[in-house]
Amino acid sequence: MRIAIKYEGLDISPSGRVAGHEAGDTLVRRLLRIFPGSTMIAPVPRHSEDLDVVPLEMLDPTELVVINMDAADSPHIWQVLSRGSGSAPGAAPQPQIMNFVWRPVPSSAPRVHTATLALSCALFPTFADSQRTANEVRELVAKWTAQHLYQNSRLSWVNLGFRLDHIQPRTYSEVPIVLYPSIYLTRGKHPEEFFRVLEQVRRAVPLKVEMRLQEDSLVSEAAMNISQKDWVWMGPLTATRQSYWEALARTTAFLATAEEVSYGLLYVEALGAGVIGVMPDREWARALVPPSYPFIYRDLTEATTMLTRALREPEACRRQMDEAAGGSFSSWIADHHSDDAFDKAIVSCVNKWFGR
CATH class of the missing domain: 3.40.50.2000 (Glycogen Phosphorylase B;)
Incomplete structure (x- = not known):
């Protein structure tokens, strides 16, 4: 099973590598090191010696797990990949998506964003960058989603750490x-x-x-x-x-x-x-x-x-x-x-x- 990484702020250098020095760029490089051969998801396809970039619509959901660094977007990713799989709604195989929550859960975001993020973390397995973030996610899901979704949600965490x-x-x-x-x-x-x-x-x-x-x-x-x-x-x-x-x-x-x-x-x-x-x-x-x-x-x-x-x-x-x-x-x-x-x-x- 291959890994595809979704990060909205992706910046690719002319040489075909992940550029930038913000936290998200650093985390993308770390994920690429942990999961060698991973694909990046972005609107414009690109191939280089170090990295393949593929639009979401061109991915085969039967072959990969999506690690999504933009967690509120996971329901949309699921919908797109479900259409691309050629399967009827509810039929196997289903897209496999994992949220990676690495930013503070926003306390003053619009209700639509907050509710969407909560639903995403209830529906898809979620990995957090620290215990504090995991606690925020847990509280968000409990407050904004139905009880049976909260009870069946999957959440894990570990401190991000450094080399x-x-x-x-x-x-x-x-x-x-x-x-x-x-x-x-x-x-x-x-x-x-x-x-x-x-x-x-x-x-x-x-x-x-x-x-x-x-x-x-x-x-x-x-x-x-x-x-x-x-x-x-x-x-x-x-x-x-x-x-x-x-x-x-x-x-x-x-x-x-x-x-x-x-x-x-x-x-x-x-x-x-x-x-x-x-x-x-x-x-x-x-x-x-x-x-x-x-x-x-x-x-x-x-x-x-x-x-x-x-x-x-x-x-x-x-x-x-x-x-x-x-x-x-x-x-x-x-x-x-x-x-x-x-x-x-x-x-x-x-x-x-x-x-x-």
Whole structure:
């Protein structure tokens, strides 16, 4: 049984590879590594040495399992593939579709989208990128669908994790570097709170802020205003994973101000690279670190105090992180956020749900 991957934001380079450095692009590349020989679904067909892209209407549903990263779209995919199978409605074989939910379940989306997403997750097996996301999906299905659909829904999850061999040895930076830990300047990321804290911290300790933004955010009015600060470096997403991890290796700390996060891969990667993470007292943040993690703030005053200390005494702060992890914080991250667990879990779910 082959795998076909559906991702609405797919960007193919001229050489025929998955381009882009956003979370969705990275996840697509990971799925292609886990399931070699997989096909991508997109409106325009394309063939290259590394990747085949096929329109949905041209797929044979008897030969594949669709992993859909746009979960609300699964009922539509089922309808299209059912027509293409040549079978009467309800007759075997049925299209085999699996939702992959890797973004926060929207709390303020239109009712039609919310109800469609809930129905999709009730009708099709759903794999989530974290326990928090899985809980959101479970609550959504329970609230928006019939009881018998909820009771028969299939849901699994594992922490997304990252490849531990990417981590680079830490390097010294004469001026402490603070990472803006998002590629967006959207309202939910609260960049205004980030800079409110940083304006306070830089009065006590020299620092430099680094921001790597997705293109839409990079050319926004907000980005233009921020770029006028001479202590802020702003640029596009790093061109390669190697340069991304090299940048993390010289970063001292990050300050998270996001309201909602599905899993938080960027935060986990930074923590694994030895960056001191100052994070809000929210469920998503506590799910990433040991229970006694010392740099969880309740308000911006606490955030300012914690970040100031992280820049002044980074090694002492890392020792505190080790103590919170019971010996080695990096080992704790490796145990709880390795992508090996994700790889094994998603393969196991495909086997269990579809007999691959």
